[in-house]
Amino acid sequence: MSHSEILFTPVNLGRINLANRVVMAPMTRSRAGIDDCVSQLHVDYYSQRASAGLVITEGTHPSVNGKGYCRTPGIYNQAQIEAWREVTDGVHGQGGKIVCQIMHCGRVGGVSNKAVGAETVAPSAIQCHEKIFTEEGMVDMPLARALSADEIPGIIEEHRQATQNAFDAGFDGVELHCTSGYLMAQFLSTGTNQREDEYGGSLDNRLRLVLEVLNAMASVDGADRVGMRICPGNPFNDLQDDNPVETFTALLTAVDPLNLAYLHVIRMASTGIDNIDLARTHFNGPIIVNDSYNLNEAQQVVANASAAAVSFGRWFVANPDLVERLKTGAELNRMDGRTLYSAGAKGYLDYPSLN
Numbered sequence: 001m002s003h004s005e006i007l008f009t010p011v012n013l014g015r016i017n018l019a020n021r022v023v024m025a026p027m028t029r030s031r032a033g034i035d036d037c038v039s040q041l042h043v044d045y046y047s048q049r050a051s052a053g054l055v056i057t058e059g060t061h062p063s064v065n066g067k068g069y070c071r072t073p074g075i076y077n078q079a080q081i082e083a084w085r086e087v088t089d090g091v092h093g094q095g096g097k098i099v100c101q102i103m104h105c106g107r108v109g110g111v112s113n114k115a116v117g118a119e120t121v122a123p124s125a126i127q128c129h130e131k132i133f134t135e136e137g138m139v140d141m142p143l144a145r146a147l148s149a150d151e152i153p154g155i156i157e158e159h160r161q162a163t164q165n166a167f168d169a170g171f172d173g174v175e176l177h178c179t180s181g182y183l184m185a186q187f188l189s190t191g192t193n194q195r196e197d198e199y200g201g202s203l204d205n206r207l208r209l210v211l212e213v214l215n216a217m218a219s220v221d222g223a224d225r226v227g228m229r230i231c232p233g234n235p236f237n238d239l240q241d242d243n244p245v246e247t248f249t250a251l252l253t254a255v256d257p258l259n260l261a262y263l264h265v266i267r268m269a270s271t272g273i274d275n276i277d278l279a280r281t282h283f284n285g286p287i288i289v290n291d292s293y294n295l296n297e298a299q300q301v302v303a304n305a306s307a308a309a310v311s312f313g314r315w316f317v318a319n320p321d322l323v324e325r326l327k328t329g330a331e332l333n334r335m336d337g338r339t340l341y342s343a344g345a346k347g348y349l350d351y352p353s354l355n
Contacts, residue, residue, distance in 0.1 A: 006302050008327055011053070011309060013286045014224030014261025016097055016172050018053035021302055022323045023288055023311035026056040026101040026175070026229070028069055030341040031348060036067065036074035036115075037083040043090045044349050048320035050096030053309060054288075056264070057087075059103030059177055062162035064118040066183070068105025070134055071343065072113075075100060075162050081169045088170030099173040099227065100166040102159060102217075106183030107144035107192070108237045110134040120144040121151075123186050123193040123200060123209075128238045133341065149197050152209065155183075160216035167221055173261055174217060175227040176210075178251075181237025184210050188247055191240030207251055214258060227288075228255065229264040232278060233271030245273060252282035262286040264311065280306060295326055321353040330354055 008020045031041050046055055061067040061074045074080050084100070091098040107122035110132045114120070122144035131138040147155065159176070166174050178184040186192040187209040193200045199208050217226045232248040233241075241247055252263075265279045268291055279287055286308035289301055298310040316322050318335040325332055339347020 004299060007299055007310070008323070011286070013054070013227070013288075013308065014173070014259075015222065016054065016099070016225065016261055018097060018309065019095070020053040020323060021309035022053050022298075022326065023309045024049050024052040024055045024316045024322075025290055025311035025313040026058055026177075027313050027317065028058050028072060028341070029348065030069065030071040031343060032071045032073040035079060036061070036072070037080050038073045038087055039083065040086075041345060041348060042073075042083075043086045046087050046098065047090035047094050047096075048349070048353075049316055049322070050091045050094035050098075051321060051323045052096060052316070053323075054172075055091055055096055055098040056175055056311065057098065057100050059101050059105075059182075060162075062102050062104055062158045064115045065121055066104035066106075066158070067114050067118065068109030068182075069132070070110070070113045070341070075102070075165045075169065076158070081165050084166070084169035084171070092170065097172045099175050100169070100171045101175040101177055101229070102162050102166070103177035104155070104159070104183040106186045107141065108132065108181055109141060110139050111142055112136060112139075121147050122183070123147065123195055126192055126194065128181065130238050146195075149199070152199060155209070156212050156216045159213045160220060163217040163220045163226070167225075173225040173227060175229055175264060176214060176217060177229050178210060179229055179231040179234050179236075179266065181234075181239040184213065185234075185239055188251065189239055189241035189244075191242075203247065203250055206247070207254060210251065211254055214255065214260070218258060218260075223258045224261050226260050227262040227264055228260060229266070230275075230279070231266035231268050231271075232275050233273045234266065234268055235271075244271070245278065248278060249282055252279065256283050256285070260285055262288055262308065264288045264290060267291045276301075276306060318351050320351055321355070324354060328354075
């Protein structure tokens with residue numbers, strides 16, 4: 001088989017069987033309703049892109065407190081489950097597979113983006129010194145309240161319940177978001193976790209929540225329907241860790257025996273860490289790689305067995321039929337960055353396909 005063909009061959013990620021190795025990366029697009037429900041817009045958007053071997057949804061919060069951004073969807077109540085069911089039915093109707101990315105934002109969020117009465121919580125009361133978009137414009141983030149020890153079981157349970165809800169909604173799997181400065185990454189990192197209980201301090205303690213959450217998610221229907229996304233050294237959302245290589249070496253060593261469906265790794269060369277090599281060294285399961293791969297790079301990384309699949313973000317925004325375009329060498333549509341996070345169908349459903 002030639003390198004030019006390998007992206008378009010089937011692969012299994014745990015119990016998720018992909019028709020090809022071109023994955024749609026999770027991307028916040030800010031189109032959910034005020035009830036945190038997806039709509040027909042999302043049905044059409046994801047169905048248009050169902051020729052991907054796997055579609056990974058935008059980050060989806062497991063609770064009202066887990067929401068951080070404007071117009072992002074949840075999966076914590078029955079109405080949201082039923083709305084997501086329309087999306088999964090649409091993708092499956094086109095022959096695709098779809099995974100729900102579960103993303104608790106922790107200290108990252110705007111007060112007006114959340115429901116009335118929702119809180120901003122984190123491992124420690126350390127403010128995120130970045131601004132966040134709201135309907136009123138860019139604003140400072142509030143100081144989060146530190147979670148008490150007796151609240152931690154509730155965080156674990158809401159991730160387990162979100163996994164159950166996702167499967168009830170027809171998703172083929174779930175992905176735990178462990179980077180970009182959100183709650184799981186906040187617990188892992190020394191700069192955001194200054195707890196003095198069993199969930200902070202030592203490296204083992206900082207790993208504890210992520211491992212307990214993964215085990216809870218896996219308890220629903222097996223670890224082979226659960227993935228995890230990481231990016232060691234990623235400073236997004238004011239995240240700092242004293243030794244990310246040490247942190248993620250320990251995390252992956254602890255996670256590997258769980259036999260997850262896959263590990264989703266952002267390479268991010270600017271960190272100075274070879275994230276793909278780190279992952280490959282300490283994780284023996286399937287790896288999806290991400291971050292601005294061109295076609296030749298994607299073909300090579302799969303051909304040399306460094307990855308099982310490659311995920312694409314910006315290309316999938318502008319090219320609903322990306323798989324066909326890559327396969328045939330057709331010209332790619334260019335993305336309009338001005339409509340990435342705007343409400344409505346413009347810049348969401350109106351990118352043309354070859355047909």
